[in-house]
Amino acid sequence: MTITLGQVLIRILEDYGVEHVFGIPGIHTVELYRGLAASSIRHITPRHEQGAGFMADGYARASGKPGVCFIITGPGMTNVATALGQAYSDSVPMLVLSSVHARNHLGAGNAGSGRLHELRSQQALVAGLTAFSHTLMQPDDLPVALARAFAVFDSARPRPVHIEIPLDLIGADASHLSPKSLVRSRKPLAGQPSIDDAAAWLAGAARPLILAGGGAVHAASALRALAEHLQAPTALTVHAKGLLPAAHPLLLGSTQSTEPTRQLVREADVVLAVGTELGETDYDTVFDGGFGISGALIRVDIDADQLARNFAPTCTVLGDSADALERLCRALQQAPARPPGTPPSHAPAGEASAWGACRVHAVRAQLESAWDLPFKAQRHYLETVLAELPDALFAGDSTQPVYQGNLAIDMPGPRRWFNSSTGYGTLGYGLPAAIGAQLAAPDRPVVCLIGDGGLQFTLPELASAVEAGLAPIILLWNNGGYEEIRRCMRQRDIRPIGVDLYTPDFQLLARGFGCDACRADDASALRRALRQARSGTRDRPVLIETSQAHWHAHAYAADRQTATTPPGPLHGDTDA
Structure with a gap:
């Protein structure tokens, strides 16, 4: 019975301990899926290849294992490139397995022929975003290419690796190949x-x-x-x-x-x-x-x-x-x-x-004496979450509470606070990364910290979480646009343009995607929402939306009350 190269790939991934792959099937990658249904690997379908990459990234950061993506030729590769950039910048292990045109159609001389999903060179596209990019030229190359990838993950600075499989090889007979992985390498030790x-x-x-x-x-x-x-x-x-x-x-x-x-x-x-x-x-x-x-x-x-x-x-x-x-x-x-x-x-x-x-x-x-009121208000927001969810893992976007949390919040253990505000600094990372992290830590509450601007980058991934039966808690910090850039423009005496966004009804949208949703504009409301989100067995995300203006108003009022009525905490419940 013929065993295709795509089937052998799945078996080798299983042997390396891969438990999840993230991808959107396409006409060029269907042969990668031939052996998937009978395997132990769970497939998660995002709504965009960038989401696939961010999910793999969040999974890798939470678990310490490489996140794996199946990516279509051409537009799939351009879509996942941003996620590769974030992972490369932050030294995150990620394996991107993609299709590419048949071997006789590769090379600059064959570009421009009008083939489906055609790129002049996928390798050139990701050259600066990966530890290496490799094109299989024969079936026997597969085990060695995967061994090289896992050698990077196991024993070098972990960064993304891209392996592309020509269309004429994915379904080719590979019955002679051993489905076993090669020997794993270890980290080098200092002299x-x-x-x-x-x-x-x-x-x-x-x-x-x-x-x-x-x-x-x-x-x-x-x-x-x-x-x-x-x-x-x-x-x-x-x-x-x-x-x-x-x-x-x-x-x-x-x-x-x-x-x-x-x-x-x-x-x-x-x-x-x-x-x-x-x-x-x-x-x-x-x-x-x-x-x-x-x-x-x-x-x-x-x-x-x-x-x-x-x-x-x-x-x-x-x-x-x-x-x-x-x-x-x-x-x-x-x-x-x-x-x-x-x-x-x-x-x-x-x-x-x-x-x-x-x-x-x-x-x-x-x-502590130097922090201003806005900073303290947003720190109180995060401290409220930690008080209710002390074992939570936080996957963050580029948003105000994340910036403040980077400075002011300390965690009880590693792999529990990561975000896209450092390194490459992309937007839209938080939600799909939280989905990946939830797969890596199914018994721990996973919190997505994201702003209204960033959420609109990857909002459809709510459907991916619902479909997968995952229940991250999405804390939406709504300040009506790109607050950090708005502030930067004002500091430089530039009239703000393009930063005051139309924001949709996120509550309605979240429910339309099959999620639960509520608002929490002060500490008491946030605590109630978090307790409800944590109680019972949940199989869907909950979106908890907080207005920055309302939260700050409550926090400032609490601060003034504390200043005139000591002793007591810096921030109390304003609706008590």
């Missing part, structure tokens, strides 16, 4: 000399500080042990939230773009940067070039190229961050013991009392 060098710098530090990024998301226990041993203030990038739990005395949060944290970084004599690009969207969101490192810089990264970017290192450690941190901690623990919180013996007297948790507390107090 001992570089570990020793880094340990020597840290052992001699009087004012050590740690900057950790998404490349350390799997290294929470090792990072915490090292931070506590060094008594090092620790700042986390947005996608590293939770590596130190919320309220940890050494946690600076994700405040690297604020002056108090920047000043602390400048005072550090040794900075350990692990799994982070030290890039603009985590360290300079105010775009003033004000982030700097004055002390020695140790960089730990799995990507050799990244070790030399943005800030020149004093010492480098090339390898897996979890292994490197564990070995650094062991090396330091074997050094002569000193009481927790005390600096090395050569440090100036009194150094211990001026660093570590003491300085973190002072920085946080400075920041």
